[in-house]
Amino acid sequence: MTHQGSAVDALPLRLLTRIVNEYGDAPRAAAGESGAPYPPADALGEEATALWAQRAAPPEKALVETANLLHPVFAAASGGECADRLNTLIAEAGLTPAMAAREWDVREQWRTSRPGRTLLAAATLALLDHLRGDPDASRLGTCLGEACVDVYIDHSPARRRQYCSLTCQNRARTRAYRAAKRAAGSSPSAVTP
Known part of the structure; x- marks a missing residue:
């Protein structure tokens, strides 16, 4: 018996977050980059050389939509909303599980019935694989930094990540420190006689 559709491999998680952060409307708008040109899709190959070796980099429209x-x-x-x-x-990617065999080695293989949604299928499969290993959906998040809604996947041992990068985290800490200094400087107890 053969299964309909094309086999799909999961995107590397780092590539998935990079696509969302560099091509997504919300992250670009929060960063004030809505009018800026998108990065060249070929540059994404640095994250997934094996993936791009099998096929051409996706068109810009597919990257933005995904x-x-x-x-x-x-x-x-x-978690329910996630x-x-x-x-x-x-459903949108037309993903269905199937079993595939190579000799006596039988494994799960996902397929998409929608060839135009291969990138979305690969990205969705990456999230499914991640959640299969760590079902805590709270570890998928958006940055709390000012003017940033970039996405991240929290791999930290403490499970408390709130920022997409150290840059955003350091900016937030600096703002909080300066705000505390200003508040301390304007409080009545801080005034010297």
Whole structure:
């Protein structure tokens, strides 16, 4: 028996977040980059040389559309909302599980029935694989930094990541420090006689 559709391999998670952050409307708008040109899609090959060796880099339109469909998964307010959004992506990508064999080695293989959604299918599969290993959906998030809604996947041992990068974290700490200094300087107890 043969299964309909094309086999899909998961994107590397680092590439997935890079696509969302560099091509998604929300991250670009928050960063004031809405009018700026998109980075060249070929540059993404640095993250997935094996993937791009099998096929050409996706067109810009597919990158933007995929990024915009994925961003809400990271922005979900609960595990239930995350699951609902992933179920929507599974359907949109036409993903179905199947079993495949190479000699006596039988393994799960996902397929897409929608060839135009291969990038979305690969990105969705990456999130499914990640959540299979770590089902805590709160570890998928959007940056709390000012003027930033970039996405991240929290791999930290403490499980408390809130920023997409050290740059955003350091900016937030600097702002908080300066605000505290200003507040301390303007309080009545800080005034010297």
